[in-house]
Amino acid sequence: MTRTYVFIAALITALTGAAIAQDSVATLRSGVPLDQHPAPPQIATVKDTDLRQVRNYPEQPPLIPHKIDGYQIDINANKCLQCHSRTAIEISQAPMVSITHFMNRDNQFLASVTPRRYFCTQCHVPQSDAADLVENTFVDIDKVLEYVAGTKAEDH
Numbered sequence: 001m002t003r004t005y006v007f008i009a010a011l012i013t014a015l016t017g018a019a020i021a022q023d024s025v026a027t028l029r030s031g032v033p034l035d036q037h038p039a040p041p042q043i044a045t046v047k048d049t050d051l052r053q054v055r056n057y058p059e060q061p062p063l064i065p066h067k068i069d070g071y072q073i074d075i076n077a078n079k080c081l082q083c084h085s086r087t088a089i090e091i092s093q094a095p096m097v098s099i100t101h102f103m104n105r106d107n108q109f110l111a112s113v114t115p116r117r118y119f120c121t122q123c124h125v126p127q128s129d130a131a132d133l134v135e136n137t138f139v140d141i142d143k144v145l146e147y148v149a150g151t152k153a154e155d156h
């Protein structure tokens with residue numbers, strides 16, 4: 001008997017849980033009913049500061065601090081390399097792609113940018129002023145090191 005009650009209670013909890021979850025998915029439409037169109041959010045502005053950004057950890061592909069709208073990267077042309085290639089930087093004053101961009105997967109240096117690094121936007125992205133969709137709890141590596149140093153000091 002008690003078992004049946006426990007089972008029913010568990011079932012009700014599960015079903016209400018599902019209903020609540022459904023409600024929270026529906027709010028992605030800002031509460032607008034399904035048969036109506038919500039006003040679309042404004043397209044976020046791309047940050048175009050021209051100021052190089054801090055890397056959050058040493059291996060991070062640096063963020064692109066300028067607009068890249070309409071920049072072509074395909075078999076015929078690579079707009080990025082028109083400024084970032086070894087030979088272009090004297091005129092563009094852009095930072096050259098680093099030496100890692102010339103290495104093949106066996107760590108051998110090639111004469112030109114390796115195919116693995118040809119499609120720049122696989123790794124490099126510009127930023128926009130959009131609000132975070134979810135809370136971001138990222139902690140910079142320096143903070144982690146400070147924390148580790150702190151706990152070690154406490155150990156002594």
Ligand code: HEC
Nearest residue numbers: 050052053062063064066068071079080083093094120124
């Ligand atoms: C017209 C020249 C030009 C073009 C085209 C261009 N860039 Fe840049 N880029 C620059 C300059 C100059 C800087 C230095 C900061 C600044 O002035 O914006 C820069 C900075 C960067 C940085 C920051 C580097 C760092 O160390 O922080 C990245 C990453 C970057 N560009 C990637 C790209 C990618 C990817 C493309 C193609 C989608 C591209 N750029 C196209 C000129 C250019």
Ligand code: HEC
Nearest residue numbers: 059060061080084095096097098100117118119120122123
């Ligand atoms: C597979 C990922 C990847 C691709 C693809 C890639 N990059 Fe990078 N890039 C990185 C990483 C990681 C770094 C930082 C470490 C390093 O230098 O390798 C970097 C560094 C850079 C820097 C800074 C160099 C410096 O010395 O400060 C520039 C500029 C850059 N990339 C431009 C480009 C351009 C232009 C392309 C396309 C031709 C490109 N990258 C393709 C991952 C990538």
